[in-house]
Structures are given as C-alpha cells and as structure tokens.
Amino acid sequence: MAKARRKARNVVYAGRIKVPYAWSVGATGSRFLTALRDDQEIWGVKCPKCKRVYVYPIKNCGECFVPTEQWVKVANVGTLESFTVVHYKHDMQPRKRPLIYGLVKLDGTDGALLHLIGGVEPAKIKLGMRMKAVFARQRAGSILDIQHFAPA
Amino acid sequence: MGKRVAVVGYGQTYQRSSRKDVNGVELINEAVRVALADAELTIKDIDAIVIGNMDHFEGINYVDMWSAEGSGAVMKPVMKVTTGGTTGTSVAMCAYYHVASGMFDKVLAIGWEKNSESDTTGAIITAFHPVWERPNLGGAVAGLAIEASKYMHDYGATEKDGARVAVRERLHALNNPYAHLHQEWMKGIPPDQLVDLIVGSEQNQLLAYPLRMSDMCPRTDGAAAVIFAVEGKAEKIAPIPAWVQATANRHNFVYAGDVDMARNTTIAEASQAVFRKAGIKEPLKQIDVCELYLPYSYAGLKWIEDIGFCGYGEGPRLLWDGVTDMDGEMPINPSGGVMSSNAIGATALIRVGEGALQVMGRAGARQVNRKVNLAFCSGFGGCYWADIMLLGRKKPA
C-alpha cells in the first residue's frame, strides 16, 4: 500500500519512428534540376499573363492561377537582397557554422532564391552586392548542385 | 454576413517549458476545464469543438480523435484545423464560422502544443518544401534573421530598436502569471537601460545575425480554449461578451525566396480587410489594445507598420515613444506576447483569448488602464500567413 502512494517520477517514453519518405519533384521541377546538373544552367518559367519569371519553376502562377508553360533561361548572376550569418548549431544545417544564407534575386527573375552564400568573409557582405552561382563539381540533380552564391 | 458571435469564455494552462506531469490529452483537458468554468458552462452546453496543433511537434496525427476524452469531444461534432503558427487563430476563425453560420450556438475552440516532446527546429523544417528548401536551409530562425537584416538595411533600424521590443514583451510578461518567461531581474529598471544591458550582454548568444537569444520566442508546453456563442445566448453567458467585429486571413507563396521580404504583405492585406469591414479609418487612434503574434523582436517594428499603425520605418519611433507600452496610447501585448510564451498551436488562440479578456475588463494585473472598445488580435505562421480577429465591446453593425 505504501508503494502505491509513493510519488512516481514522470516517465518520458522515447519514440523510434523513422519514415523513409521519397518526394516526387514532378516534370517541371525535374527539367529544372536536370539543366542544373547536366548544363550548369538556371531555367525559369514565365507566366503568360503577368509575365513574372519564377525560379524555382512553378507549374502554375499563383497570382494569375494559370499554367506557366514557357521556359526561359535566366542569368547565373543577381543581386543580394538580404543575408544572415548563422551561429547556432543544429543537425539540419547544411554546412558547418558559421554559415551564411542570402536572398539572391537573379537578373530577369521575380522573387529571389534563399540559398547559401560562400567565398566571402561575413564582414565583407553588403546588401546590393552582385552575386553569381557557383556550381558543385559533383552534381546529383538537387538544388545543392548550386553549391552557393559568391560575389560576382 | 452571418449571425453575430462573441467570445464568452477563455481558459489557458500556465505556459511552461516542460509539463512532464501531463500528457497532451491531459494538458488539453486543463485548458478546457478552465474555459468552461470561466463561462459557467458544462461540456454538455457545447455543440461542437474545433481543435488544432502542429502534428509534427508531437509526432501524433489525428488529435481530434485521440484527445476526445480530454477535449470533451466524445459523441460531439469535432473538427481539426492545423495551419502552422496561425493554427490558434485559424481554430478561432473556424469556431466563429461554425457559430456565425447559424448551425451551432456554442462552439469550443482549442489550441495546444507540447513543444518539449520534440526538436522544435527539426519539426519546423518539416513544413519547408523537401526538394527546394530543406537541402539548403535549416530552420526558422535563419529565415526571420533574413527579414530582420533587410528591415535594418532598408530603414536604418538598429539592434537596440529590436531589443526595445523584447524589453516591452518581457516587462509585460511580469504582469501575467500564465506567461512562460518571467525575467524578474528586469523589474524596476527603465526600458532604455534594459536595452543597453541586453545588447551589451556577452551571455546573449548571437544565433543568426542580427538575432540574439533575447530576440526570439521560447519553446513552450501549453494549451488554451476559447468559447464562442451566438447572439441571444452570448449576453446570457457573459456580462460583457467580446463580440467578433471582423476577421480575415491571407496566405502567400510557398517558397521562402518568393516571399516579399521587404514588407509583410499578408498581415497588411488581412488588416486592411478587417479595417474595411469594421469601418476603421485610423487604427492607432481607434484600437485600444493589441495582442499580436510577434515571434521575434523585429516583427514588433516592421509588422506594426504593415498593419497600418504608422508609416514605413516609423515602428522604432512608436516603440521608443512608449506608445505600445502598458500605459501608452495603444498597448501591444499586455500578456507578454509570443516572445514570453510560445506553445505554438495555442499561441495564436491565446492572442484571441487575451484580447477578449481585455474587452471584458477581466485581465487582472495585465488589464490596460482604460475601457477597451476594440482589441486587435493576430496570428502569424507558415511562409508568411496572417490571420486577424478584431474583438469589441459593441455588437458589430
């Protein structure tokens, strides 16, 4: 009886779930990634109605709700719109810290890419800097085939 | 237009970093019981339930199903809504729609989270696009840091301006026994001195430039419940019901790079829609108090500009002039806000509940020093989603 009244420690049960997801990129995204991997080229899609150029490509323009359809080759260079230098540690970070993320608006596109910045000291980064895509030597058909953006 | 609807009851748990003494269902039940007691109702009086959280924080789907005995949903209509950070306000909006439709008289809205049960950053990454975003971006802090960095550049804001927001939130939290963070050491020190102490502190770890630990919200375990009732019943339940004047939400692009980082366009458009519906021409003058979902400090500068409380770049001035402090012209977050408690699925619903308490005049030590005719509540989540709910003392037109 005494044991039943004993104050128990709050038990925490550790889970074991590991679900091996595999995501379909789709034909539109696959075409983009293939050009990145095989030709080191960045392609976007253009909305026939509002003329926005989307990179990464999207099959439908959300603003106009029409299919984008037309492919356009876009520049490997653009402008740095914002950045951060990350100092905290987390297993999901794609690089060792400190690492730099930047918002790069490629010439001739609307919107920007949120990607890694490299080849530059954090203290030397300025908003409005011209940046170019640096391609990975080993490319596997992923967005990391652009290794990072570096000052142009 | 639908029926007129009011908030008639509100309950929340104490917001704490870890509640190992209860599981999720039991945590939900605590908030539901407080809300029912607050409205002097029993679970039998509730016609339907709307519940929400973010599944991936606990790794358990179907909360509508497995929490039924705690939420009170046994043999009742129940619906789950999950929209990221906005979950709490989306749950509130959905409950409001249930009642406004005329199909239910009294609906219970529940939001909750046990952030202690997983890795918050890891779980948030599951909301990012697996192909286009996850390989090259790790977590929410960096995305917000990019927004802050751009705001500083565009308008010349400083780290001290950001810290001034953090100081307001943490000082207000000292009045709120339910808040997670109680930084007692701040008591009695003027805000400008606190800003200097925080910005100059070596212990205040730089997470992602320009964001330090003090600029961010905590991760919290907590639950909240709000009861909505239809006109005709609401007045009988609550001495001063908090009437829903208007509500609106806006979503934006999926990819982080395509979000307009220059301005928060979703909160701007949702706010304008609400102001149009409620006939508000001068938000800063007409609104008495705000409970805003500000997950980090710089949002408290930029987003209040987007809502329309001041012009672009004028947010810092509003802060330093004390306009948004407890005794200011328009206090923001008397509760201490999200930067003082963030049980994510509950967080936006707490904004609505706290706004209602202010209208009802029952917020205790955190009650603002005037009659509250209008309380403006917001939710933020996903890739810049915004929910707004405006509560008020008068029945809407």
Ligand SMILES: [Zn+2]
């Ligand atoms: Zn278009």
